[in-house]
Amino acid sequence: MSEFSLYLLQQLINGLTIGSTYALIAIGYTMVYGIIGMINFAHGEIYMIGSYVTFIVIAGLLGMGLVSLPIVLLIVLIVAVIVSSTYGWTVERVAYRPLRGSNRLIPLISAIGMSIFLQNYVGLSQGYRDAALPPQVVGGWTFGDPAVFEVTISYMQSIIWIATLLTMTALTLFISRSRMGRACRACSEDLGMTNLLGIDTNKIIALTFIVGAALAAVAGILLSLYYGVINPFVGFIAGLKAFTAAVLGGIGSIPGAMLGGLILGVTEAMTAAFFPAEYKDVVSFGLLVLILLFRPSGLLGKPEVEKV
Amino acid sequence: MSQLLLDVNALTMRFGGLVAVNGVNLKVKNRQIVSIIGPNGAGKTTVFNCLSGFYIPTAGSVMFKNEQIAGLKDFQISRKGLVRTFQHVRLFSNMTVVENMLVAQHRHLNTNLFSGLFKTPSYRRKEGEAMDHAAQWLEEVGLLDVANRQAGNLSYGQQRRLEIARCMVTQPELLMLDEPAAGLNPNETKELDELIIKLRDEHEISILLIEHDMSLVMGISDHIYVIAQGTPLADGSPEEIKNNPDVIKAYLGED
Numbered sequence: 393m394s395e396f397s398l399y400l401l402q403q404l405i406n407g408l409t410i411g412s413t414y415a416l417i418a419i420g421y422t423m424v425y426g427i428i429g430m431i432n433f434a435h436g437e438i439y440m441i442g443s444y445v446t447f448i449v450i451a452g453l454l455g456m457g458l459v460s461l462p463i464v465l466l467i468v469l470i471v472a473v474i475v476s477s478t479y480g481w482t483v484e485r486v487a488y489r490p491l492r493g494s495n496r497l498i499p500l501i502s503a504i505g506m507s508i509f510l511q512n513y514v515g516l517s518q519g520y521r522d523a524a525l526p527p528q529v530v531g532g533w534t535f536g537d538p539a540v541f542e543v544t545i546s547y548m549q550s551i552i553w554i555a556t557l558l559t560m561t562a563l564t565l566f567i568s569r570s571r572m573g574r575a576c577r578a579c580s581e582d583l584g585m586t587n588l589l590g591i592d593t594n595k596i597i598a599l600t601f602i603v604g605a606a607l608a609a610v611a612g613i614l615l616s617l618y619y620g621v622i623n624p625f626v627g628f629i630a631g632l633k634a635f636t637a638a639v640l641g642g643i644g645s646i647p648g649a650m651l652g653g654l655i656l657g658v659t660e661a662m663t664a665a666f667f668p669a670e671y672k673d674v675v676s677f678g679l680l681v682l683i684l685l686f687r688p689s690g691l692l693g694k695p696e697v698e699k700v
Numbered sequence: 701m702s703q704l705l706l707d708v709n710a711l712t713m714r715f716g717g718l719v720a721v722n723g724v725n726l727k728v729k730n731r732q733i734v735s736i737i738g739p740n741g742a743g744k745t746t747v748f749n750c751l752s753g754f755y756i757p758t759a760g761s762v763m764f765k766n767e768q769i770a771g772l773k774d775f776q777i778s779r780k781g782l783v784r785t786f787q788h789v790r791l792f793s794n795m796t797v798v799e800n801m802l803v804a805q806h807r808h809l810n811t812n813l814f815s816g817l818f819k820t821p822s823y824r825r826k827e828g829e830a831m832d833h834a835a836q837w838l839e840e841v842g843l844l845d846v847a848n849r850q851a852g853n854l855s856y857g858q859q860r861r862l863e864i865a866r867c868m869v870t871q872p873e874l875l876m877l878d879e880p881a882a883g884l885n886p887n888e889t890k891e892l893d894e895l896i897i898k899l900r901d902e903h904e905i906s907i908l909l910i911e912h913d914m915s916l917v918m919g920i921s922d923h924i925y926v927i928a929q930g931t932p933l934a935d936g937s938p939e940e941i942k943n944n945p946d947v948i949k950a951y952l953g954e955d
Contacts, residue, residue, distance in 0.1 A: 571802075571809055571827070574795075578803040581792045588752075590779045590807045590870060 411657020436631020442612025480605025642693020
C-alpha cells in the first residue's frame with residue numbers, strides 16, 4: 393500500500409476511536425431528548441466527573457500499591473459508573489423534575505446553571521489547572537513497511553473499541569428486551585399515554601438520566617486514559633461534540649447517536665489529516681450547521697411531526 | 701343487585717369565563733353500558749377529561765367505587781380501575797402489538813432491575829404470565845395472528861381494537877371509550893359493537909361511551925345521557941331518548 397493510503401488508514405483508526413467515545417456520550421443526549429424533548433446541557437459535565445473519578449481512583453490505587461491493571465480498571469469502571477450515575481440522577485432531580493411542565497426554556501437554563509456549577513465545583517475541589525496521569529496502557533500493534541509508513545493500533549485504542557462495543561450491545565439489549573427498556577420506548581413515543589397506563593414515568597425519566605450518565609462515565613474513563621490530561625472544562629467541548637453527533641444521527645434515535653458519533657470522529661480525523669489540526673472543530677461544528685439547515689431530523693431521525 | 705360504580709354529581713368545568721360543562725350528573729352501575737351523546741362541542745370530551753384526571757373539575761363530585769376521585773392525578777385514577785381511550789388512536793406505533801400489551805402490564809410485573817438483568821425464575825414466570833394475559837386478550841379482539849407486527853402498520857379498525865385490548869390488560873372496572881367507532885366502516889363498527897357487549901356480558905365490566913354513531917349507541921346502551929352546550933338535556937333508555945322532543949330539537953334544530 394502506498395504511504396498515502398496507510399496514512400488515511402491510520403487516521404481512520406484514530407477517528408473511529410474518538411468517534412466511539414462521542415457516540416457513548418451522544419446516547420445520553422439522545423435518550424433524554426427522546427423522552428422529555430429537552431437537551432441535558434449538564435451531560436458533558438457528567439462525562440468530566442467520570443474522568444476525574446478515573447484519575448482519583450487510579451492515583452489512589454497506585455498509591456496503595458495495587459498494580460494489576462485489569463483489577464485497577466475494573467474498580468475504576470465500577471466507581472466511575474456509580475458516581476457519575478448519582479450525579480446524573482441528581483441533575484434530573486434538581487434541574488429538571490421541579491420544572492416539569494414549565495416552559496421548555498426554563499429547564500434548559502437550569503441545566504446550563506447546573507453545568508457551570510459542576511465545572512466550578514470540580515475546579516474548586518480538584519484545581520482548575522490540567523491534571524495529568526502517566527499512560528496506564530502502553531504499546532500496540534504496528535504494521536506496514538517501516539520505510540514507507542507504519543500504522544499503529546495502540547492497545548488503548550483497542551480497549552476503547554471493545555469497551556464501546558460491549559457497552560452498546562448491553563444498551564441495545566436493555567432497550568429492546570428488558571421490561572424497563574420497553575417502558576423507556578413507550579415513554580419516548582407517548583409520555584402521557586404511558587403515564588395513563590399506570591407507569592410511574594418520573595421513574596423512567598430518572599432511569600434515562602442514570603443510563604446516559606453511566607455511558608458518559610465509560611466515555612470519561614476511556615478518553616481520560618487515552619489523552620492522559622483532563623481539566624474541569626473538558627466536559628464542555630466533549631459535550632458539544634457529542635451533541636453534534638446526536639443531531640447528526642437524528643436526535644432521539646439511539647442507533648443514530650452511534651452512527652453520528654462515528655461519522656463525526658472520522659470526519660475530524662480526516663480533517664486533521666489534510667489541514668492544521670485546529671480546523672477539526674471548525675469542520676465538526678460546520679457540519680452541525682449544515683445538518684440543521686438541510687436535514688434537521690438527522691440521518692436516522694424521523695421528520696418532526698407536529699403533536700396535537 | 702347491581703351496584704353504583706360511578707356517581708357523578710353536578711360536575712362543572714369552567715375555563716375562565718367559559719362554562720364548558722355545567723351541572724352534569726352521571727350514574728354508571730356495574731355491568732352497564734352507558735352512553736353520552738350530544739351535538740359537537742357539547743362538552744362530552746370535557747366530561748371525560750374531568751373523570752380521567754386530565755382536568756380538575758371546577759365543582760361537583762366524582763365518586764368511583766364510593767371514593768372521591770375528582771382532583772386525583774390521571775395515573776392514580778387509572779390505577780383505581782377507570783381507564784380511557786381517546787378520539788384519536790394513541791398506540792405506541794413503533795412497538796409491536798404484543799409489546800403494546802406488555803407495556804400496559806408494566807405495573808403488574810413488579811420485578812426489580814437485578815432480576816431483569818439475570819432473568820431469575822420469578823422474572824421469567826411473571827413475564828410468562830404477562831405474555832399469556834396479552835395473548836388471551838389479543839385472541840379476544842382477533843389480533844393474535846398479527847401480534848408481532850408493528851402497531852402502526854395495522855389497519856385503523858385493528859388499531860382501535862388493540863387500544864381496547866391494551867386497556868383491558870390493565871384490568872379496569874370501568875372503560876371509557878371516546879368515539880371508538882369514528883372512522884370505522886360498517887363492518888368494523890359491527891365488530892366493535894359485539895366486542896363492547898362481550899366486555900359487559902363476559903368480562904363483567906362497565907363501559908361509558910361517547911359516540912356519534914346513533915345506531916351503535918341505540919343498539920347497545922343500557923342508559924343514555926344527552927348533553928347540549930355543557931348542560932344536561934335528558935337521560936333515559938334508548939327508547940325514551942329516541943322519542944324525547946327536546947333531544948330531537950337539539951339534534952335537528954327548530955323550524
